[in-house]
Amino acid sequence: MASANVLGPELVDSEQSSGRADSSERSAFWWYLARKIITALISLLVVLVIGFVLFTIMPQNPVESIARASGKPMDAAQLAALRKSLGLDEPIWQRFGIYVWHSITLHLGYSYGYNQSVASLVLPRIGPTLLLTGLSTLISIVLGLWLGSKAGWRPGRWLDRIASGTSLVFWSVPTFWLGIILLIVLGTGVGPIPTLFPSGGMTTPGFNGGPVGTVLDVAWHLALPCVTLVLVVFAQYVTIMRSSLIDELGNPYLLTARAKGLRDDDVLRKHALPNALLPTVTVIFLQIGGLISGAITVETVFSWPGLGLLTYNALKIPDLELLQGTFVMFSASIIAMNLVADLLYRVIDPRVRAQ
Amino acid sequence: MTAATQVPSPNQSVINRGTPPRTQALRNFGSAYVRNTWGMIGLVVLLAFTIMALTAPVWIHDSDLSAAAATGPLLAPPQHGYPLGTDQPGRSVLLLLIYGSRPSLAIGVIATVATVVIGAAIGLIAGHYQGIVSNLLMRVTDWFIALPGLPLAISLSVVLGQGPVSITIAIAITSWTGAARLVRAQTLAVEARPYIERARALGAGNTQIMIRHVLPNVMPLILVSSTLTVAGAILSETTLTFLGLGNPTDVSWGSMINQAFTQGAITAGAWWYVLPPGLAIVVVVLGFTLVGRAVEAILNPRMVNR
Amino acid sequence: MSLLDVEDLAVTYQTGGDEVRAVRGVDFNLEPGQTLGIAGESGSGKSTTVLSLLRLLPASASVAGTVRFKGEDLAQAKWSRIRAVRWAEASVVFQGAMSALNPVRTIGEQIREPILLHEKVGKREARARTAELLDSVGVSAQRAAAYPHELSGGQRQRVMIAMALACKPELIIADEPTTALDVIVQAQILGLLTDLVAESSIGMIMISHDLSVLSSVCDRLAVMYAGKIIEIGPSKQLITEPQHPYTKALAGAFPTIGDPASRLAPSGLAGDPPDLRGDLVGCPFEPRCPVSMEQCRTTEVTLWPAGPERESACLRVLP
Amino acid sequence: MTSTERVVTDEATNRPVLEVHDVSVTFPGRRGRRPARAVDGVNLTVGSGEIVALIGESGCGKSTLARVLVGLIKPTAGAVSYRSEPLGYRAAALKEYRRHVQLVLQDPAAALNPRQNVFDAVAEGLRLHGERQNLTGRVHTAMEQAGLRPVENYLARYPHELSGGQQQRVVIAGALALDPGVIVADEPVSSLDASVRGEILKLILDLRDQLGLSALVVSHDLGLAWNIADRVAVMYLGRIVEVGTVEEVLLSPKHPYTKSLIAAVASAGRAPHPLLTGEPPDPTRIPSGCRFHPRCPLRAEAGERGDICVSTPLPILAADTGQRQVACHLA
Amino acid sequence: MVGAGTKAAADTPKSSTLTVVAATQMSAFNPFFSYADGELYVESMLYPALTYNDKNNEPAPYLATKWTTSPDGLTWTFDIRKGLKWSDGQPLTAKDIAWTYNLVMTNTQAATANGTYVENIASVSAPNDTTFIVKTKTKQANLLYESIPVVPEHVWKSKVSNLKAYNAIPTASEPVVSYGPYTFESFKTTYATLKANKNFVLGAPKYDTLISQYFSSTDAAVNALKTGQIQEDGLLTATQYKALANTPGITTYREEPSGWEAIEVNSGAKTKSGKSIGTGNPLLADPTIRKAIALGIDRQTLVTKILDGLGAPGAGYVPSGYPQWAWQPTASEKIGFDPAKANQLLDQAGYKKGSDGYRTDPKTGKPLSFRFGIHSDESDDASIAQYFVPWMKAIGIKMTVQPMSFAQLNANLAKGDWDLLMDGWSTGPDPTYLFSIQTCGVLPDDKGQGGNTDAFYCNPAYDKLYAQQQTQIDQNARAATMRKMQDILYNANADIILYYGDGLVAVRTDKTNYITGKADAQGVYPLQSAFYNWTHASPVTAKAASSSSNKGTVIGIVVGVVVILIVLGVIFGLRRRRTAGDRE
Numbered sequence A: 001m002a003s004a005n006v007l008g009p010e011l012v013d014s015e016q017s018s019g020r021a022d023s024s025e026r027s028a029f030w031w032y033l034a035r036k037i038i039t040a041l042i043s044l045l046v047v048l049v050i051g052f053v054l055f056t057i058m059p060q061n062p063v064e065s066i067a068r069a070s071g072k073p074m075d076a077a078q079l080a081a082l083r084k085s086l087g088l089d090e091p092i093w094q095r096f097g098i099y100v101w102h103s104i105t106l107h108l109g110y111s112y113g114y115n116q117s118v119a120s121l122v123l124p125r126i127g128p129t130l131l132l133t134g135l136s137t138l139i140s141i142v143l144g145l146w147l148g149s150k151a152g153w154r155p156g157r158w159l160d161r162i163a164s165g166t167s168l169v170f171w172s173v174p175t176f177w178l179g180i181i182l183l184i185v186l187g188t189g190v191g192p193i194p195t196l197f198p199s200g201g202m203t204t205p206g207f208n209g210g211p212v213g214t215v216l217d218v219a220w221h222l223a224l225p226c227v228t229l230v231l232v233v234f235a236q237y238v239t240i241m242r243s244s245l246i247d248e249l250g251n252p253y254l255l256t257a258r259a260k261g262l263r264d265d266d267v268l269r270k271h272a273l274p275n276a277l278l279p280t281v282t283v284i285f286l287q288i289g290g291l292i293s294g295a296i297t298v299e300t301v302f303s304w305p306g307l308g309l310l311t312y313n314a315l316k317i318p319d320l321e322l323l324q325g326t327f328v329m330f331s332a333s334i335i336a337m338n339l340v341a342d343l344l345y346r347v348i349d350p351r352v353r354a355q
Numbered sequence B: 001m002t003a004a005t006q007v008p009s010p011n012q013s014v015i016n017r018g019t020p021p022r023t024q025a026l027r028n029f030g031s032a033y034v035r036n037t038w039g040m041i042g043l044v045v046l047l048a049f050t051i052m053a054l055t056a057p058v059w060i061h062d063s064d065l066s067a068a069a070a071t072g073p074l075l076a077p078p079q080h081g082y083p084l085g086t087d088q089p090g091r092s093v094l095l096l097l098i099y100g101s102r103p104s105l106a107i108g109v110i111a112t113v114a115t116v117v118i119g120a121a122i123g124l125i126a127g128h129y130q131g132i133v134s135n136l137l138m139r140v141t142d143w144f145i146a147l148p149g150l151p152l153a154i155s156l157s158v159v160l161g162q163g164p165v166s167i168t169i170a171i172a173i174t175s176w177t178g179a180a181r182l183v184r185a186q187t188l189a190v191e192a193r194p195y196i197e198r199a200r201a202l203g204a205g206n207t208q209i210m211i212r213h214v215l216p217n218v219m220p221l222i223l224v225s226s227t228l229t230v231a232g233a234i235l236s237e238t239t240l241t242f243l244g245l246g247n248p249t250d251v252s253w254g255s256m257i258n259q260a261f262t263q264g265a266i267t268a269g270a271w272w273y274v275l276p277p278g279l280a281i282v283v284v285v286l287g288f289t290l291v292g293r294a295v296e297a298i299l300n301p302r303m304v305n306r
Numbered sequence C: 001m002s003l004l005d006v007e008d009l010a011v012t013y014q015t016g017g018d019e020v021r022a023v024r025g026v027d028f029n030l031e032p033g034q035t036l037g038i039a040g041e042s043g044s045g046k047s048t049t050v051l052s053l054l055r056l057l058p059a060s061a062s063v064a065g066t067v068r069f070k071g072e073d074l075a076q077a078k079w080s081r082i083r084a085v086r087w088a089e090a091s092v093v094f095q096g097a098m099s100a101l102n103p104v105r106t107i108g109e110q111i112r113e114p115i116l117l118h119e120k121v122g123k124r125e126a127r128a129r130t131a132e133l134l135d136s137v138g139v140s141a142q143r144a145a146a147y148p149h150e151l152s153g154g155q156r157q158r159v160m161i162a163m164a165l166a167c168k169p170e171l172i173i174a175d176e177p178t179t180a181l182d183v184i185v186q187a188q189i190l191g192l193l194t195d196l197v198a199e200s201s202i203g204m205i206m207i208s209h210d211l212s213v214l215s216s217v218c219d220r221l222a223v224m225y226a227g228k229i230i231e232i233g234p235s236k237q238l239i240t241e242p243q244h245p246y247t248k249a250l251a252g253a254f255p256t257i258g259d260p261a262s263r264l265a266p267s268g269l270a271g272d273p274p275d276l277r278g279d280l281v282g283c284p285f286e287p288r289c290p291v292s293m294e295q296c297r298t299t300e301v302t303l304w305p306a307g308p309e310r311e312s313a314c315l316r317v318l319p
Numbered sequence D: 001m002t003s004t005e006r007v008v009t010d011e012a013t014n015r016p017v018l019e020v021h022d023v024s025v026t027f028p029g030r031r032g033r034r035p036a037r038a039v040d041g042v043n044l045t046v047g048s049g050e051i052v053a054l055i056g057e058s059g060c061g062k063s064t065l066a067r068v069l070v071g072l073i074k075p076t077a078g079a080v081s082y083r084s085e086p087l088g089y090r091a092a093a094l095k096e097y098r099r100h101v102q103l104v105l106q107d108p109a110a111a112l113n114p115r116q117n118v119f120d121a122v123a124e125g126l127r128l129h130g131e132r133q134n135l136t137g138r139v140h141t142a143m144e145q146a147g148l149r150p151v152e153n154y155l156a157r158y159p160h161e162l163s164g165g166q167q168q169r170v171v172i173a174g175a176l177a178l179d180p181g182v183i184v185a186d187e188p189v190s191s192l193d194a195s196v197r198g199e200i201l202k203l204i205l206d207l208r209d210q211l212g213l214s215a216l217v218v219s220h221d222l223g224l225a226w227n228i229a230d231r232v233a234v235m236y237l238g239r240i241v242e243v244g245t246v247e248e249v250l251l252s253p254k255h256p257y258t259k260s261l262i263a264a265v266a267s268a269g270r271a272p273h274p275l276l277t278g279e280p281p282d283p284t285r286i287p288s289g290c291r292f293h294p295r296c297p298l299r300a301e302a303g304e305r306g307d308i309c310v311s312t313p314l315p316i317l318a319a320d321t322g323q324r325q326v327a328c329h330l331a
Numbered sequence E: 001m002v003g004a005g006t007k008a009a010a011d012t013p014k015s016s017t018l019t020v021v022a023a024t025q026m027s028a029f030n031p032f033f034s035y036a037d038g039e040l041y042v043e044s045m046l047y048p049a050l051t052y053n054d055k056n057n058e059p060a061p062y063l064a065t066k067w068t069t070s071p072d073g074l075t076w077t078f079d080i081r082k083g084l085k086w087s088d089g090q091p092l093t094a095k096d097i098a099w100t101y102n103l104v105m106t107n108t109q110a111a112t113a114n115g116t117y118v119e120n121i122a123s124v125s126a127p128n129d130t131t132f133i134v135k136t137k138t139k140q141a142n143l144l145y146e147s148i149p150v151v152p153e154h155v156w157k158s159k160v161s162n163l164k165a166y167n168a169i170p171t172a173s174e175p176v177v178s179y180g181p182y183t184f185e186s187f188k189t190t191y192a193t194l195k196a197n198k199n200f201v202l203g204a205p206k207y208d209t210l211i212s213q214y215f216s217s218t219d220a221a222v223n224a225l226k227t228g229q230i231q232e233d234g235l236l237t238a239t240q241y242k243a244l245a246n247t248p249g250i251t252t253y254r255e256e257p258s259g260w261e262a263i264e265v266n267s268g269a270k271t272k273s274g275k276s277i278g279t280g281n282p283l284l285a286d287p288t289i290r291k292a293i294a295l296g297i298d299r300q301t302l303v304t305k306i307l308d309g310l311g312a313p314g315a316g317y318v319p320s321g322y323p324q325w326a327w328q329p330t331a332s333e334k335i336g337f338d339p340a341k342a343n344q345l346l347d348q349a350g351y352k353k354g355s356d357g358y359r360t361d362p363k364t365g366k367p368l369s370f371r372f373g374i375h376s377d378e379s380d381d382a383s384i385a386q387y388f389v390p391w392m393k394a395i396g397i398k399m400t401v402q403p404m405s406f407a408q409l410n411a412n413l414a415k416g417d418w419d420l421l422m423d424g425w426s427t428g429p430d431p432t433y434l435f436s437i438q439t440c441g442v443l444p445d446d447k448g449q450g451g452n453t454d455a456f457y458c459n460p461a462y463d464k465l466y467a468q469q470q471t472q473i474d475q476n477a478r479a480a481t482m483r484k485m486q487d488i489l490y491n492a493n494a495d496i497i498l499y500y501g502d503g504l505v506a507v508r509t510d511k512t513n514y515i516t517g518k519a520d521a522q523g524v525y526p527l528q529s530a531f532y533n534w535t536h537a538s539p540v541t542a543k544a545a546s547s548s549s550n551k552g553t554v555i556g557i558v559v560g561v562v563v564i565l566i567v568l569g570v571i572f573g574l575r576r577r578r579t580a581g582d583r584e
């Protein structure tokens, strides 16, 4: 076309500049990645320091605690030996060194409440916690985003009212209380409602039903804690999704999409959602802390054998090294999630990518 | 000249108000708020609970709360004289419930004030001044965000010794980051607006810009965020108390549920001991949330347009 | 048969208890290959008018009247039919391409989308078409993988135009396609549009508040005020000899350089546009009209002939 | 009325109110980007009671120069002086300076704090400068001067309750309240409606006539210069390339860039025909020699004679004369 | 069996499982490190000992069939059973026993949990496979009560180098080698599964499987009991006990107390050399004040209100669950609830009440105001404080309650930084250790280290009796000495025993015979021995009951599956709609 010729010289120019932008963009990404990882490592170090300070400045006498908790006689020599074996006689900086080393090697110190390395307590409980939080998050995300997008797409309609109302109420419910109530109603059976779910644990002791049976059995135990966590967490996702979608509603690109002849739900799915998801994704990742809080109380209420229950039990003694270990684990997972969120955001949002 | 001959439309009111009263904005806000049904419901709920909490000591005596002086039947369902039944030592659950609002509300509000003051100050400074100060503040905020809320609060309570003071501190320390981030983001947004440039061009300095332009525009957000923070703080307080980090001799909603939980009231089917404190928490938290959302809806011009 | 025949179009917005009557009875028609410009100040109902053609208005708007597109009344058509017409037969170039393009999808994807939607073509062919289209508007085809924010304002507007041409429509609606652009870029885009329309005999409706821009591009011009067309006619005549006082004011707003009459004498129009809520009695322009008469307050003014192919809605124009 | 005013202006040009000398602004490049030389050597004067239009395409540094004039950006080189007093960048000096030189921004809706009503917006400058006596009176005066009449109707309104033209009047009234000597207006009408545009321009012209106010008006719109300016400076990529009276520059442009700008303006029956191609130039990569040479149509025609454009930089146009000046090797 | 619902029951109709509530959280089953009951009970099924405590909590033959003591009382000779085999088929002999004892005596790590049991042992030997000889340093009366768990030498020899790291949990490659009524099948963070050893020498267990399951909330456990998921719960609260009383299929039992709750009074914290330490209020050194405090406490009310009547007011130091040692004051000696007398005593001692109702010390002018430390995680502590504070106010003594964590409380205790503390102990059948913490020997050294005292109590007369009972092999004579010691402690009022709480047990008697012994006149059963009960409990013969819980189970599984299906359906539905949208 005629106009193309007119515009000729400019094209060359812009292509060149775009080529340059590409390579610089790639190096910028590595730069960004390196920076983020370093930041995360620094955060981790800060967390380690905070953890150490918290659990070392605490007025403590773990040796006496063990002696008394054991209910068994111990003489002075034994107590001294215990002190030594716990490394309590070393100077602080040395203990910090050991502690950092233990954290790096995932040894995480020694629980004097359980007489085991914290790692051997923590590691087998990561699985159940991941299962519980992972599945609840997944369900919450699917449910929350789905409901949130439906509600936000047509704000003010009955679906929106119901979704917003429900999420508000569930947001206000203390997790542990909701768990207790569900346990009473569905785990014990109230009035005409029969006992539907087990009262705790992750599997039926002594039950052996092959792989399918085991999966069903775990699912059966998972139901109540999972539902509790979902109810509390999904409410937040509904709210976030709804409001970020509402933020997108007025945007002209949606009008463009409609003008192209797209069906309403395609406009939502192909255009509005990808944009509304951007802020939502970050928030979901940033809310991992809330999920951890939820897991601690839910696991406590339902005897779910995960890190949360471990924390609760450690808190009762309090088993400081164990608390420290779980604290570091939780913090590390949050830092990791933040890192993932940052990177993910960069991957999914081209605008950020360019910066 | 045309500019000079511009005529006022006849129906415009020609009342000389002199210096326009600043209370006008407040009055507008008030009338808009009154029209917000859910906001009003939330407000009424909160007022009711506040009045209840404040006046509780006047008509609930120590003897009503003392297990030793309790005269009621032990863990009995609702009955005459005990509208919500009794707890294990035979105290009236209703009176405990009313009195229990005090620590929950007090801790919630105090922790929020601390949270918001710290968060707003840091967010405002980090947003207004560019450079090292801002970067450093944001780093610190990031570090704190990386700390898991409940475990940190647990640790702090363990370290600081149990009780309401530790819980308050723990909540404030774990939640100011949210406010700081929010305020900083909003400050940055406001600072990018041309009216800030106009103010600078008119001769305003840093402090004047922050106080005259940024703060008033950030304030509503702070207000909204603080009502939501109270809601969160109350939930945190009850959770920490439930986990046994409160003062077990205090009467509070969290400790009521904790006692019901540890004493086995659930087995006994003592719903009157488990349900009311939980529902009270839900209602109060909901109240704060509703008020927060109503304020947000009124103050956020974007939402007004919709 | 006209490409487009609009009769007695009226649009009312429902906002918080109020009814905003944004468009109050608009008639016009467009022949194939012809270009119509619509001018008017902000809020006069230009966008509402053109968006209602393809029923692109929000749910709060209710539309009355007939919109006959190639003989078919779109106002009565089924939604599925409307969706089929959209873009395949009539496409839109929006103002502010930055926000009219989806920020998280590449421009290639966005151009391909209507092709894949409306035509039975494979991905490969759609890609090829995209490259051609980009080429035809002077953007390198390699940039198909770019995101909107990676392009300059002028390039984005070109992408919008390429997108509008994607399904070879018979009608293009351009809503202020150059408003946010720089003088030089605006000139380029206008040149591009004129060339494209001239070559492919596409019908075009173009909106602007700049009469001189419209008159340079369009065959015919309609001027809107308060939801009505108050003057319509061949563009050159309309701008050189405006008959409606409002058209006069608009024409004077952008001076011709070298014209001594406008040197150090900017011409403007005092007052505000009328409130579109509720009925307007008499000529809506009357409060701001420098030549208003007593009858103007009460007499309903409608378009009437004011010369060859010209119509105007002013009592003073009446022979 | 036109002739008498012209006389005033001509006299006044000799006593410059606002001057910039060899001003450059370089924005540091971030994260590996090059620095942007947004303003790269500019001399300009605004005479007493004179309206100067600064014209150029997007990104050529107009707004940056305007901000330098108001003291919002400290130039990396060069100086600004008001009534021959060089501007200092201490807080107190700046504050004092800002009583005299006021800024009017492009988008009045955004330039007004949505939480301030009209009174507060107009009184803001006075309050900032501690002039609290007769505050109400001065606000009233300023508003009347800006054509917001009757004042009482507007005082308590909030920005969103005003039309665009009214909002811009409020901004102007806020500037007027401090009795400034100069107004720097950055695209004062480009976000306003066509019909309102003329009104605001008329207001600026009237203020010059009635109050003797000088003004620098930044725009990409040549028609605006024709409508209100006495002199016009055409800017390209951080430099002024042509300066002179409006008639001189617009009716007989000498610089090829000015010519292109004029050609780009649409007018009845004539499609704008762009002599220039391409997007706005990039201040991070300023070409050698004459900075316009890569896009220059004249150089293309000139053949060998045009080599000088690539090799030899042009001198910066001087500020002191009211004379016509052109920065072109070939003109 | 329960999760399996009908299916498992149909498959293996004869298989029987006893599921009980674990007393504590469990994590590892290395007997050299275990303190907590939850683990100890399981280990007692796996690692044999010379003797076991029978249903009357008296030592009974286990590995040893009989034993003789040399005339000087220093040498014990045990006859070890013949023909026992570890679970891997290797013979279990006296060599294993001697090896285990030697390990605990020589390896500090191995001594962690059981070291004190061998403190007084000079040497052990196994001259042949059926003889095991212990030589003690001094006469040791409680040797039979303190037999330590024996592990197979051939397995544990290789673990000795890093004993701590071995959790003794079976894995696929390495089953746990044991000998006992049950063998170790598996452990899953909250429960341990054991399989019956049908060749167990003391009689084969009646159940095929034994499961000990931990519940983090007592209500969850009760719930599990109600729904038939478990058969025994011995950790009931009073509320739960009452609530379960009339549940069909469930029988509730009160069991003699094995422990007490007490208020410790700091009568003057001192080190071994007599140096005063800590911040304790010196006024509490006055026996009058301590006695007045004891008089001001209404123990019966505490029993009624806090235990719901399920316990007895405190007096003697040994809990009433061990009648062989227990002691009660005579009527004349008894310090009952008598605030009037308390007031009178204090008045006489010159502590005058001020206008605020609190007394002051006439010598220093300081008020009688004390700190009262309680465990913040013990709801009973908080409840007791609510009674205690007003009672003390009634006799003019001011108490400030300080809730503290377990560790904090203990730290303060060791440093002597306290006035009064809540305290609770329970003991096994041999109370030696419980008595030891009231001797001067466990006071800290001058650095404040190494102490193990309960209330900084130190009385040479008491210490003498303590040493005496350690050597009294004649258990009746020993009991008499212990009673004298308890008398001394009672009158010192340093450990004011408030009450003994009954053990509260609920059993699915429709499914299992579990409880041993006969109730006394008050309906209280003797203290139950986990080892005895787990070995001897038997299933109730076929009565197809639990259908309701099975129905619930099935519905539960169905609901769970449906929920998962719905979620999957939504995900899938969204996917399907997408393709539909593309086609259109």
Ligand SMILES: Nc1ncnc2c1ncn2[C@@H]1O[C@H](COP(=O)(O)OP(=O)(O)OP(=O)(O)O)[C@@H](O)[C@H]1O
Pocket (backbone or CB within 6 Å): C013, C014, C015, C020, C022, C040, C041, C042, C043, C044, C045, C046, C047, C048, C049, C058, C060, C209, C276
């Ligand atoms: N969604 C809506 N709800 C209510 N009123 C609306 C809506 N959209 C537009 N209006 C009103 O309808 C009238 C016409 O609006 P329209 O957008 O068609 O004007 P326009 O001529 O395109 O103006 P502009 O030049 O500013 O684009 C205006 O008064 C506007 O306020």
Ligand SMILES: Nc1ncnc2c1ncn2[C@@H]1O[C@H](COP(=O)(O)OP(=O)(O)OP(=O)(O)O)[C@@H](O)[C@H]1O
Pocket (backbone or CB within 6 Å): D027, D028, D036, D037, D038, D056, D057, D058, D059, D060, D061, D062, D063, D064, D065, D220, D282, D283
């Ligand atoms: N704060 C800044 N940091 C870096 N570069 C800047 C900054 N401000 C402006 N620039 C760059 O300086 C150049 C000139 O900008 P300026 O805003 O002065 O242009 P302008 O002529 O006003 O353009 P427009 O007509 O688009 O307003 C532009 O390329 C811009 O990208």
Ligand SMILES: [Mg+2]
Pocket (backbone or CB within 6 Å): C046, C047, C048, C175
């Ligand atoms: Mg429009």
Ligand SMILES: [Mg+2]
Pocket (backbone or CB within 6 Å): D062, D063, D064, D186
């Ligand atoms: Mg600009």
